[in-house]
Amino acid sequence: MPDAGTILSTIVSGMLLGGILALTALGLSIVLGVMRLVNLAHGDFLVVGAYAGLFFLRFTGVDPLLGLPVIALFVAVLSVPLYRLLLAPLTERGAEAQMMTMFAVSIILENVFVLAFSADTRSIERDYATLPLTVGPVTVPLIYVVGFVIAVSLILAVHWLISRTRFGRDLRASAADAQAAETLGVDVKRVQLATFALGAACAGVGGTLIGAAFQFSPSSGAAYLLNSLAIVVLGGLGNVLGTLVGGLMLGFLQSLGGLTLGDGYRDLVGMALFLLVLAFRPDGFLAARRS
Amino acid sequence: MKTLSGLAETGLLFGAFILLWFAPDFADDYALQIAFRVLIYLTLAESWNLLAGSVGLVSLGTSCFVGLGAYVAFGLMNNIDAPLPLVLLGCALAGGALAALVSPALFRLRGLYFTVGTLALAELLRLTMVNVSAFGGAMGIFLKMDPPALPELFHYALAVALIASLAITACARTRVSVILRAVRDDEDAAAQMGVRPYRVKLGAFVLASALVAIAGGVQATKLGAIEPYGMFGLQWSIDVLSMVIIGGVGLRLGPLVGALFVVALGEALADYPEAHVAIAGVILIVLIRFAPRGVVGFAENLSALTKKRANA
Numbered sequence: 001m002p003d004a005g006t007i008l009s010t011i012v013s014g015m016l017l018g019g020i021l022a023l024t025a026l027g028l029s030i031v032l033g034v035m036r037l038v039n040l041a042h043g044d045f046l047v048v049g050a051y052a053g054l055f056f057l058r059f060t061g062v063d064p065l066l067g068l069p070v071i072a073l074f075v076a077v078l079s080v081p082l083y084r085l086l087l088a089p090l091t092e093r094g095a096e097a098q099m100m101t102m103f104a105v106s107i108i109l110e111n112v113f114v115l116a117f118s119a120d121t122r123s124i125e126r127d128y129a130t131l132p133l134t135v136g137p138v139t140v141p142l143i144y145v146v147g148f149v150i151a152v153s154l155i156l157a158v159h160w161l162i163s164r165t166r167f168g169r170d171l172r173a174s175a176a177d178a179q180a181a182e183t184l185g186v187d188v189k190r191v192q193l194a195t196f197a198l199g200a201a202c203a204g205v206g207g208t209l210i211g212a213a214f215q216f217s218p219s220s221g222a223a224y225l226l227n228s229l230a231i232v233v234l235g236g237l238g239n240v241l242g243t244l245v246g247g248l249m250l251g252f253l254q255s256l257g258g259l260t261l262g263d264g265y266r267d268l269v270g271m272a273l274f275l276l277v278l279a280f281r282p283d284g285f286l287a288a289r290r291s
Numbered sequence: 292m293k294t295l296s297g298l299a300e301t302g303l304l305f306g307a308f309i310l311l312w313f314a315p316d317f318a319d320d321y322a323l324q325i326a327f328r329v330l331i332y333l334t335l336a337e338s339w340n341l342l343a344g345s346v347g348l349v350s351l352g353t354s355c356f357v358g359l360g361a362y363v364a365f366g367l368m369n370n371i372d373a374p375l376p377l378v379l380l381g382c383a384l385a386g387g388a389l390a391a392l393v394s395p396a397l398f399r400l401r402g403l404y405f406t407v408g409t410l411a412l413a414e415l416l417r418l419t420m421v422n423v424s425a426f427g428g429a430m431g432i433f434l435k436m437d438p439p440a441l442p443e444l445f446h447y448a449l450a451v452a453l454i455a456s457l458a459i460t461a462c463a464r465t466r467v468s469v470i471l472r473a474v475r476d477d478e479d480a481a482a483q484m485g486v487r488p489y490r491v492k493l494g495a496f497v498l499a500s501a502l503v504a505i506a507g508g509v510q511a512t513k514l515g516a517i518e519p520y521g522m523f524g525l526q527w528s529i530d531v532l533s534m535v536i537i538g539g540v541g542l543r544l545g546p547l548v549g550a551l552f553v554v555a556l557g558e559a560l561a562d563y564p565e566a567h568v569a570i571a572g573v574i575l576i577v578l579i580r581f582a583p584r585g586v587v588g589f590a591e592n593l594s595a596l597t598k599k600r601a602n603a
Contacts, residue, residue, distance in 0.1 A: 100579055101576055104573070104579070108568075111565045222414070222525065226410065229407055264418070271412075271418065274408075275396045275397075275411055278397070279396035
């Protein structure tokens with residue numbers, strides 16, 4: 001059994017990574033809430049963001065964390081034609097048609113990544129990424145903390161956007177009842193487009209952060225998608241701050257699983273948790289406690 | 292297209308079965324290999340079509356039950372030397388049992404979560420096989436006995452495809468079909484009419500999963516060696532989705548047409564695996580958008596149109 005400091009450090013690292021992934025999960029959650037769409041290509045949007053960060057650094061030499069606004073915009077702009085050309089024409093046909101279309105987009109993207117960038121596992125390498133940060137008995141990589149702070153700030157910003165602005169009001173109205181919102185003068189199609197782009201941007205920024213803190217490959221999308229879904233379900237659908245809590249919880253439980261059973265079990269814990277929560281607390285842990 | 296009566300359809304299936312049974316006497320090895328793959332795919336697609344077309348459950352977890360069948364089959368053959376028919380029965384029981392076990396989680400919140408849940412389940416099982424050394428870990432397991440010859444395996448695949456097709460015929464041509472469609476179209480209304488949607492969905496899910504697990508067992512026996520990445524790979528789910536969408540969701544001939552199409556596409560692009568999957572993706576997008584009832588639905592529309600023209 002490793003000593004207490006190592007255990008604590010592993011758990012804190014896991015929770016920091018969970019917090020970073022919560023940003024991506026938030027993007028998945030708002031799209032699910034407003035469009036009733038489980039975006040099966042969301043994990044691949046994350047990988048797009050990771051590659052964008054990698055090439056941003058390579059071509060400009062500027063730190064990708066400073067270039068995050070550019071990367072967010074880039075991924076959001078990429079997602080607009082996907083919505084306009086592929087999803088919008090299917091709105092009348094129910095959720096399954098859109099979901100399967102995004103599944104097809106996902107397998108196409110994955111193969112495009114392999115063809116364009118090879119199947120290698122990569123990470124965005126920065127010298128400060130390996131620097132350790134020690135607080136008391138806990139030692140974690142500095143980049144985890146930086147990524148976590150950025151992710152949490154952005155989650156809070158999205159929370160503000162949704163709860164305090166006019167766009168947020170339209171978004172909440174469209175999520176609650178699209179037809180009624182339409183009658184009351186909300187341009188639901190535009191809200192959906194903006195939500196889809198915002199969701200993609202969340203995934204893209206999350207991808208750059210994950211790429212800097214961890215690693216990715218063309219086929220990483222599926223695993224990150226499933227972990228994001230686990231976070232959404234843990235935190236409760238449509239609950240922005242709940243998503244953050246869900247991310248921390250997933251990170252905590254995954255590290256615990258990794259520590260007690262072995263490293264290979266980290267992802268397995270995520271999947272098992274996801275199915276268990278669906279079975280026993282389908283509205284998420286927070287919602288169940290509040291009622 | 293004329294609709295056959297249930298009895299005529301059953302007769303047709305048995306006729307095709309008897310004819311194809313003698314195929315190994317005429318066909319060469321390559322043709323048998325292809326036919327074997329079409330039959331396995333047909334079984335998977337029929338099962339998927341039962342779930343999606345009849346009760347509206349869209350699954351991305353085909354690989355989960357293919358893999359389960361493969362591991363159960365190898366477990367039974369390697370450890371207790373069970374004969375193949377008994378092994379396949381075990382596969383069916385395991386597939387049905389797993390479906391029943393996870394249904395409380397997957398049927399929650401309806402529709403979308405079922406799809407995502409099946410995806411997560413496949414990943415869960417794959418990671419279990421990778422991590423638990425008793426299941427062979429990432430290296431997988433070898434079959435200890437010699438696998439049966441191709442003609443014999445072909446007969447098994449043919450029998451499995453017949454069972455799957457008969458089961459679908461039974462579901463589509465009898466009173467059951469009304470109940471299934473009622474649940475698909477409006478679960479709440481169906482419940483008001485005295486149908487129990489949960490039981491109906493559970494029944495369809497268990498049956499479909501059992502059939503997929505048998506197909507997985509036959510496929511694994513032919514391979515002679517299995518590993519978690521292949522048997523639980525997303526490729527199975529992609530192929531099945533392609534087949535049914537290309538053929539036509541919910542249409543009787545959809546799976547067969549789709550299976551032939553996907554196997555032919557795979558053969559044509561065998562040298563370009565990446566392009567193969569990407570092209571399948573493009574075909575899916577185009578068909579979902581412009582021909583939601585697939586090739587079979589498109590043909591039906593076309594023939595209806597020409598008839599109208601001829602009458603005018």
